Every structure is written in structure tokens, then in C-alpha cells.
Amino acid sequence: MKKIAMSPSRRSVIAGAAAVPLVAILRWPAQAAEFELKYATGQDPTHPVNIRAQEALNRIREATSGRVDIKLFPANQLGSDTDLLAQVRNGSVDFFNLSSLILATFVPVSGITSLGFAFKNYDEVWAAMDGALGDHIRGEIAKTPIFAVSRIWDNGFRHVTSSTREIKTPGDLKGFKLRVPQAPPLTSLFKALEAAPSPINFNEVYTSLQTKVVEGQENPLAIIATTRLYEVQKTCSLTGHVWDGYWVLGNKRSFAKLPADLQALISREIDKSAADQRADIAKLSESLQTELKSKGITFIDVQQDDFRKALATTSFYSEWKQKYGETAWSLLEKVSGKLG
Structure with a gap:
């Protein structure tokens, strides 16, 4: 069995199992997943980034019949944003969604998306971020031990x-x-x-x-x-x-251990949730x-x-x-x- 991230302790596994309905435990084959990964966020579990991320992780598990199991750790459970940036860089966390503002402490140019009063509306935001400026920033992120897994998500x-x-x-x-x-x-x-x-x-x-x-x-x-x-x-x-936007960052060394078809599947499903999450934030702005x-x-x-x-x-x-x-x-x- 290949494990990309450190497995949880036996105590945490027992505690987690006790909280999960039996039907959920029996849904997947009894054997452990071939690839176990960690996806961390700093936001509350009710925030759209976590709701949509969990949907992506569920689709990935479903599509791979449980072969890939990515666990979501919201609300800074694994450390502060700066701690988690260090963890995704060293591979102890496989995926981490981080504000472009904070990523700027490691990849300076990523902060340009949050330049004071640069964007007047969302039309300008997406023209830049889904266009040449977004491509340029992704290229700069990729010069480090991490990379951008999908299109940027919306922080509003x-x-x-x-x-x-x-x-x-x-x-x-x-x-x-x-x-x-x-x-x-x-x-x-x-x-x-x-x-x-x-x-x-x-x-x-x-x-x-x-x-x-x-x-x-x-x-x-x-x-x-x-x-x-x-x-x-x-x-x-x-x-x-x-x-401000959230980049979903991945550890390059960890991701490279996955077969190419699984890499493509993970990126595709996280990208789909990025589009869903953008729509969520747009609706929420008024409500x-x-x-x-x-x-x-x-x-x-x-x-x-x-x-x-x-x-x-x-x-x-x-x-x-x-x-x-x-x-x-x-x-x-x-x-x-x-x-x-």
C-alpha cells in the first residue's frame, strides 16, 4: 500500500470511526485506500471553500472506487495559515487552499491580485485570473516545491x-x-x-x-x-x-507519486468545485x-x-x-x- 501522507494515529482513527455511521464505513472496500492524502484549509467548515472541496474529494473517492482517499482538515486544524504553507512545501500536507495575499510571503508576485483598488468588479477579476496574469502567477508558483492544482477560487x-x-x-x-x-x-x-x-x-x-x-x-x-x-x-x-482569491496548492513531490490518470482526475474535480465555489460567493454577496x-x-x-x-x-x-x-x-x- 502506498501512503503519501502520514496516517492518523490509531486513537484518532478509533475516535473518527465512532463518529461515522456504519453505512458510511461499509460503503467502501474494507482495505485501506491505495493513496491517502491530506487537504487543509483555514476556513470554517460551513464556508463554501470547504463545502465544495468536500464535494470534490467525494467525487474523487467515488470515481476511483476508494483507491484515492483525500481527507479534508478545515478551520486550521493542522496549524495556522503560515504553518500550513510550510507543511505543503515540505509535503506533510498534500493540498492546501491559501489566500493569494498570504502566498505572497513565499511567491511575492501572487500578491498582485490583491493590489489596493486594482479591480472594480468581477468581470475584471476573472479576465485577469483566468487569463494571462493568472497564467503568469501559476508559472511563478511552479518554480517552487508547490504548484497551483486548479483555477483560483474566490475569496471575494x-x-x-x-x-x-x-x-x-x-x-x-x-x-x-x-x-x-x-x-x-x-x-x-x-x-x-x-x-x-x-x-x-x-x-x-x-x-x-x-x-x-x-x-x-x-x-x-x-x-x-x-x-x-x-x-x-x-x-x-x-x-x-x-x-482576494484562494489558490489550491499541491506539493509537487507528493503529487508526482500519483499515476498520471489520477493526477488528471484530481485536478479536474478540484477545478469543477472551483467554478461551483465562485458561483456560491457571487450569490452570497447579497444575501x-x-x-x-x-x-x-x-x-x-x-x-x-x-x-x-x-x-x-x-x-x-x-x-x-x-x-x-x-x-x-x-x-x-x-x-x-x-x-x-
């Missing part, structure tokens, strides 16, 4: 929430203590707008807000809802300051506002152009153009138009 446009002041104009951000992920483009963006960004791992966000280490945070609505951040925040300003209002969040409409213009008066765009390079920048501006 990010918005600013607060437990103190209301963020209506760029000036309201001055001195605002804001949690951001371990992502240089976001830290740079909010510093340019004179806020006080604090990089904090996602699994510590709720506590940091609850204890007032920071006043606010910024995330897509689906994240705000599924992680109950509405319990510790009062307002949400619809800034749409960056779009989540209603849901979050019922949970006590007040939404604030802002003039996005005011923020974009304020950013353009700084050195933000010129500095990031230099860091990302002419090739990536020109591919972005073909979709976004002139920046800065």
Missing part, C-alpha cells in the same frame, strides 16, 4: 469592519488599529492610507477583536459571517479595497448583507473612488510596480487600466 472583495469609529472616508482610517493578514500588500495599503495595520494570523483574529488589541479587521463578507466576527464588530464599510444586518452589523456605503484617489497621491503604486516587475504589472493594467 474585502471590506473593513470596526467596533469603534465608522469608516466613511479615507481620513477616517488615520490611526485606526486594523488587523490584517501576514500579507505585505495589505500592510502597505493601509499604512499608505495612514491606518495602523497589525499583521495577525487568522486563527487569532476573533480574540484580538474581542480583547480590543485591534479595533477592526478587513475580510470578505463570507469570512465575517462564517467566523462570527459580527459578535465583536459593529459596522462594515463596503470599501471593496482589494479582491450575506441581509444576514449580517440581522446579526447587528450596520453597513456603510463609501465612495470607493475617494479611497482610490487618496491612494494614488502616495507612492504606493510606484513602489509595488517596482517590486512586482514590468511583466506582471503590464498584465494587470491590461485589465485594470492605468494605476497610480
Whole structure:
């Protein structure tokens, strides 16, 4: 039997079996899968990335008659996002979906997709990410021990929430203590707008807000809802300051151990779930506002152009153009138009 990932301990197997109905245990042949792999995420089990990922893993198991068994580990069960990035690099985790913003700490150019106020709408996002810019980023990821398994998934446009002041104009951000992920483009963006960004791992966000280490945070609505951040925040300003996506990353050495037909099947099924997940996020963008209002969040409409213009008066765009390079920048501006 070939095992790509470390098998769970006997204790965890027993505990897991006790929680699974007998019919589920008997569905597949008694022998263990030929290929056992781990797929980790940082999101709550109810988030569309986990629902659609699990569907893909079920289809893969079904299509291979149980020969391939990929276990899903949501909600940072195997470590923080930065821990998991290290694990997928060394092969102790086989697949990991990671925000392009955090991937930028390892593959810098991936952060260009979340450049401040670069994309105005989804038409621009998908033209870039399913086109030449996405191809360029995938090529850069593939120069490392990892690779992009499928098209990029949708994390949505990010918005600013607060437990103190209301963020209506760029000036309201001055001195605002804001949690951001371990992502240089976001830290740079909010510093340019004179806020006080604090990089904090996602699994510590709720506590940091609850204890007032920071006043606010910024995330897509689906994240705000599924992680109950509405319990510790009062307002949400619809800034749409960056779009963020999730790359499903695979360990190249681990993936290469699979026969070619299984590699193709896995990529195809994860790619299908990427399309399904994108549609989920699109539908949620409206319904989540209603849901979050019922949970006590007040939404604030802002003039996005005011923020974009304020950013353009700084050195933000010129500095990031230099860091990302002419090739990536020109591919972005073909979709976004002139920046800065």
C-alpha cells in the first residue's frame, strides 16, 4: 500500500470511526485506500471553500472506487495559515487552499491580485485570473516545491469592519488599529492610507477583536459571517479595497507519486468545485448583507473612488510596480487600466 501522507494515529482513527455511521464505513472496500492524502484549509467548515472541496474529494473517492482517499482538515486544524504553507512545501500536507495575499510571503508576485483598488468588479477579476496574469502567477508558483492544482477560487472583495469609529472616508482610517493578514500588500495599503495595520494570523483574529488589541479587521463578507466576527464588530464599510482569491496548492513531490490518470482526475474535480465555489460567493454577496444586518452589523456605503484617489497621491503604486516587475504589472493594467 502506498501512503503519501502520514496516517492518523490509531486513537484518532478509533475516535473518527465512532463518529461515522456504519453505512458510511461499509460503503467502501474494507482495505485501506491505495493513496491517502491530506487537504487543509483555514476556513470554517460551513464556508463554501470547504463545502465544495468536500464535494470534490467525494467525487474523487467515488470515481476511483476508494483507491484515492483525500481527507479534508478545515478551520486550521493542522496549524495556522503560515504553518500550513510550510507543511505543503515540505509535503506533510498534500493540498492546501491559501489566500493569494498570504502566498505572497513565499511567491511575492501572487500578491498582485490583491493590489489596493486594482479591480472594480468581477468581470475584471476573472479576465485577469483566468487569463494571462493568472497564467503568469501559476508559472511563478511552479518554480517552487508547490504548484497551483486548479483555477483560483474566490475569496471575494474585502471590506473593513470596526467596533469603534465608522469608516466613511479615507481620513477616517488615520490611526485606526486594523488587523490584517501576514500579507505585505495589505500592510502597505493601509499604512499608505495612514491606518495602523497589525499583521495577525487568522486563527487569532476573533480574540484580538474581542480583547480590543485591534479595533477592526478587513475580510470578505463570507469570512465575517462564517467566523462570527459580527459578535465583536459593529459596522462594515463596503470599501471593496482589494479582491482576494484562494489558490489550491499541491506539493509537487507528493503529487508526482500519483499515476498520471489520477493526477488528471484530481485536478479536474478540484477545478469543477472551483467554478461551483465562485458561483456560491457571487450569490452570497447579497444575501450575506441581509444576514449580517440581522446579526447587528450596520453597513456603510463609501465612495470607493475617494479611497482610490487618496491612494494614488502616495507612492504606493510606484513602489509595488517596482517590486512586482514590468511583466506582471503590464498584465494587470491590461485589465485594470492605468494605476497610480
